[in-house]
Amino acid sequence: xxxxxxxxxxxxxxxxxxxxxxxxxxxxxxxxxxxxxxxxxxxxxxxxxxxxxxxxxxxxxxxxxxxxxxxxxxxxxxxxxxxxxxxxxxxxxxxxxxxxxxxxxxxxxxxxxxxxxxxxxxxxxxxxxxxxxxxxxxxxxxxxxxxxxxxxxxxxxxxxxxxxxxxxxxxxxxxxxxxxxxxxxxxxxxxxxxxxxxxxxxxxxxxxxxxxxxxxxxxxxxxxxxxxxxxxxxxxxxxxxxxxxxxxxxxxxxxxxxxxxxx
Numbered sequence: 484x485x486x487x488x489x490x491x492x493x494x495x496x497x498x499x500x501x502x503x504x505x506x507x508x509x510x511x512x513x514x515x516x517x518x519x520x521x522x523x524x525x526x527x528x529x530x531x532x533x534x535x536x537x538x539x540x541x542x543x544x545x546x547x548x549x550x551x552x553x554x555x556x557x558x559x560x561x562x563x564x565x566x567x568x569x570x571x572x573x574x575x576x577x578x579x580x581x582x583x584x585x586x587x588x589x590x591x592x593x594x595x596x597x598x599x600x601x602x603x604x605x606x607x608x609x610x611x612x613x614x615x616x617x618x619x620x621x622x623x624x625x626x627x628x629x630x631x632x633x634x635x636x637x638x639x640x641x642x643x644x645x646x647x648x649x650x651x652x653x654x655x656x657x658x659x660x661x662x663x664x665x666x667x668x669x670x671x672x673x674x675x676x677x678x679x680x681x682x683x684x685x686x687x688x689x690x691x692x693x694x695x696x697x698x699x700x701x702x703x704x705x706x707x708x709x710x711x712x713x714x715x716x717x718x719x720x721x722x723x724x725x726x727x728x729x730x731x732x733x734x735x736x737x738x739x740x741x742x743x744x745x746x
Contacts, residue, residue: 489519493686493693529554549636601637647678675733683722
């Protein structure tokens with residue numbers, strides 16, 4: 484089974500990039516299932532039902548997220564609906580809106596998608612340890628799905644690498660997200676788990692993680708906050724990884740699929 488995982492989609496320009504590139508890519512690579520991190524897809528922060536549907540129409544089957552999923556309060560009630568293909572990190576406290584993992588029925592074989600936040604860099608005492616949380620979730624999944632994909636949304640590279648090695652042989656893939664900066668370490672680990680420290684983003688080039696460069700530079704020069712703005716046109720990146728996974732849940736391969744384009 485070929486599964487494409489798309490990096491953090493940033494704002495309207497990122498969505499337009501997905502609409503432009505994804506349909507042809509799915510056909511060219513004969514992709515069976517598409518996952519994307521959508522937490523930045525609406526004005527750079529959060530999601531809405533309309534933006535979700537726009538990306539689904541372009542070919543995204545399921546969305547993971549991260550700490551920015553809460554930025555659009557109107558979307559929060561939808562997170563509790565199992566028919567809405569969006570999950571939030573599983574290691575938030577019990578009672579938090581939404582689901583942290585979900586099993587998707589698929590003709591090739593059921594797919595379990597799991598979302599977790601790293602701890603390092605967040606210093607958030609309210610999050611459960613993602614390592615223990617993964618073990619807990621895998622027990623609940625049991626034999627419901629042989630293919631298991633984890634979005635590990637985290638800041639620190641050492642934590643992300645360690646988590647991938649911890650999960651090796653237990654899941655099909657550990658895909659790092661959050662930094663918007665792609666890493667060149669995509670590989671299949673010894674136990675059959677595909678891993679990459681960060682898949683990157685879909686959004687504008689010549690920016691700071693999708694935000695207009697001059698805004699971020701001024702923040703570093705003055706230490707004063709300023710509202711983030713995203714470009715609406717110009718050169719863009721589409722950054723993703725393509726995995727081939729067997730029916731036994733073991734990854735056969737993983738490769739970067741990075742495309743430069745213009746909006």
